Amino acid sequence: MTAGELDRDHIQSLERGFAVLLAFDAERPNPTLAELATTTGLSRPAVRRILLTLQRLGYVEGGSGRWRLTPRVLSIGQHYSASNAMIEIAQPHLLALAEQTQESSSLAALDGSEAVYIARVPVRRIMSINVSIGTRVPAHATSMGRVLLAWAPPAEIDRVIAESGLRAYTERTVTDPAEFRRALHAVREQGWSIVAEELEAGLLSASAPVRDRSGTVVAALASSTSSGRSDTARLQEEVVPLLVRTAERISADLDHGGAGRSPGPVVLNGRDGFF
Amino acid sequence: MTAGELDRDHIQSLERGFAVLLAFDAERPNPTLAELATTTGLSRPAVRRILLTLQRLGYVEGGSGRWRLTPRVLSIGQHYSASNAMIEIAQPHLLALAEQTQESSSLAALDGSEAVYIARVPVRRIMSINVSIGTRVPAHATSMGRVLLAWAPPAEIDRVIAESGLRAYTERTVTDPAEFRRALHAVREQGWSIVAEELEAGLLSASAPVRDRSGTVVAALASSTSSGRSDTARLQEEVVPLLVRTAERISADLDHGGAGRSPGPVVLNGRDGFF
Numbered sequence: 001m002t003a004g005e006l007d008r009d010h011i012q013s014l015e016r017g018f019a020v021l022l023a024f025d026a027e028r029p030n031p032t033l034a035e036l037a038t039t040t041g042l043s044r045p046a047v048r049r050i051l052l053t054l055q056r057l058g059y060v061e062g063g064s065g066r067w068r069l070t071p072r073v074l075s076i077g078q079h080y081s082a083s084n085a086m087i088e089i090a091q092p093h094l095l096a097l098a099e100q101t102q103e104s105s106s107l108a109a110l111d112g113s114e115a116v117y118i119a120r121v122p123v124r125r126i127m128s129i130n131v132s133i134g135t136r137v138p139a140h141a142t143s144m145g146r147v148l149l150a151w152a153p154p155a156e157i158d159r160v161i162a163e164s165g166l167r168a169y170t171e172r173t174v175t176d177p178a179e180f181r182r183a184l185h186a187v188r189e190q191g192w193s194i195v196a197e198e199l200e201a202g203l204l205s206a207s208a209p210v211r212d213r214s215g216t217v218v219a220a221l222a223s224s225t226s227s228g229r230s231d232t233a234r235l236q237e238e239v240v241p242l243l244v245r246t247a248e249r250i251s252a253d254l255d256h257g258g259a260g261r262s263p264g265p266v267v268l269n270g271r272d273g274f275f
Numbered sequence: 276m277t278a279g280e281l282d283r284d285h286i287q288s289l290e291r292g293f294a295v296l297l298a299f300d301a302e303r304p305n306p307t308l309a310e311l312a313t314t315t316g317l318s319r320p321a322v323r324r325i326l327l328t329l330q331r332l333g334y335v336e337g338g339s340g341r342w343r344l345t346p347r348v349l350s351i352g353q354h355y356s357a358s359n360a361m362i363e364i365a366q367p368h369l370l371a372l373a374e375q376t377q378e379s380s381s382l383a384a385l386d387g388s389e390a391v392y393i394a395r396v397p398v399r400r401i402m403s404i405n406v407s408i409g410t411r412v413p414a415h416a417t418s419m420g421r422v423l424l425a426w427a428p429p430a431e432i433d434r435v436i437a438e439s440g441l442r443a444y445t446e447r448t449v450t451d452p453a454e455f456r457r458a459l460h461a462v463r464e465q466g467w468s469i470v471a472e473e474l475e476a477g478l479l480s481a482s483a484p485v486r487d488r489s490g491t492v493v494a495a496l497a498s499s500t501s502s503g504r505s506d507t508a509r510l511q512e513e514v515v516p517l518l519v520r521t522a523e524r525i526s527a528d529l530d531h532g533g534a535g536r537s538p539g540p541v542v543l544n545g546r547d548g549f550f
Binding site (some may be wrong): 011018024026029052053054056058059067069071076077078079081084085113115118123130133134135136256267 | 285286289290293301303330344345347349351352355356357358363366369386
């Protein structure tokens with residue numbers, strides 16, 4: 001076995017481990033080994049070896065032929081949240097925005113051609129999918145994605161257009177590349193985005209950019225509602241100014257807080273700061 | 276290389292991959308390769324191979340010698356949340372509890388000797404650590420952990436006592452095994468737990484058990500406050516009845532909802548159900 005082959009082996013078992021973890025979802029919360037093999041395209045012996053490793057590490061548990069994820073898998077994402085100062089900094093602003101609008105507020109980052117929820121204060125459910133931290137939505141069909149792309153380098157916009165194929169989720173999804181680029185241009189000009197019913201019928205959202213100290217857009221702050229509760233004119237009049245102001249405040253706090261932030265000891269003082 | 280050695284290799288590279296991911300945290304959000312090697316105890320070439328694999332999978336990004344996690348690592352935990360019907364079912368109840376108490380409400384599960392936050396509606400920050408989904412706290416020193424242990428088999432209680440060593444976090448932490456067992460007995464008798472300042476000075480919390488259809492305690496529902504805003508007498512009088520009732524409602528919904536739950540398609544109807 002050459003070094004190159006060994007290297008490939010290492011890559012492969014890590015890759016396969018994640019593939020098995022990600023094969024657990026809402027449709028298959030308690031899969032059998034055979035189901036996991038089918039879903040991942042791996043052999044049963046390979047899946048079995050991975051499951052036993054993951055079990056030893058505490059990430060899955062088995063019983064009566066079915067497997068499930070343990071809450072330990074949440075640790076991995078928690079390390080992202082803990083290592084990203086912006087998420088802690090944004091939290092009180094998300095809460096204030098949710099209270100003022102009485103709608104869910106979210107913070108999202110771009111990953112590939114998708115927007116990922118990295119922080120969220122849920123108020124009510126308006127999407128068909130159960131949105132939680134880590135939920136991914138197509139960037140091109142959401143206000144969060146438009147904001148994350150509007151100030152991105154042209155090559156990144158090209159990449160997202162190519163990867164997503166600007167797939168239509170509803171009749172209103174912008175699927176024409178030229179029209180999509182014009183929409184991004186408008187976002188850049190006005191400083192915010194409203195997207196209505198391009199991902200789901202009845203779903204409306206508005207977003208504004210959060211910037212780091214260099215001015216780079218690092219996240220989108222979003223407020224979501226439904227066509228039964230609002231419309232684009234009301235969103236623009238009532239929510240957008242609040243959203244832009246809140247995003248600016250998060251950006252300002254990022255500028256100050258990023259460096260001075262201390263993780264703090266575990267045993268402490270019970271101070272009662274506004275979360 | 277024998278089959279046994281190959282097997283060991285597979286286990287090892289997966290285990291090492293997770294060790295590298297978990298080496299990113301609030302204290303080391305942007306580590307260098309050398310820092311990651313020190314933290315994990317792995318060689319630099321091994322860390323480098325893992326980082327390149329994780330980068331290819333989209334979980335980390337590098338630049339100017341420093342590495343960071345990408346929001347893609349949140350996907351892994353999101354698969355836990357999505358595959359656990361209880362989390363979706365509990366969400367509106369957590370929100371209602373937070374609104375009624377004006378305090379953060381949480382759902383936690385037991386993992387090893389720790390309680391893990393699996394769902395949460397934050398209202399304000401009362402702990403020194405930034406609590407998010409996946410945050411872990413010692414079970415023995417929290418009301419969530421007491422509830423998760425009170426109805427557990429004796430062997431599990433023994434294990435947690437041994438693993439945690441009933442470590443003292445404040446002067447008030449119960450560290451004597453006999454006293455700890457009496458505390459669990461009291462929780463079992465009364466059906467809820469209040470723990471005051473055993474994890475942090477000034478931190479108070481109350482918890483009640485959530486049960487699956489077999490009656491097994493599968494989670495703890497908690498409400499947290501600070502000594503500046505409440506005390507154990509007020510918690511018991513005002514919050515505990517609400518908490519017990521809410522936990523019973525989640526248990527009842529679990530009993531009905533667990534089977535009939537449908538993940539639903541991505542493109543949908545914009546229904547406006549209370550989240």
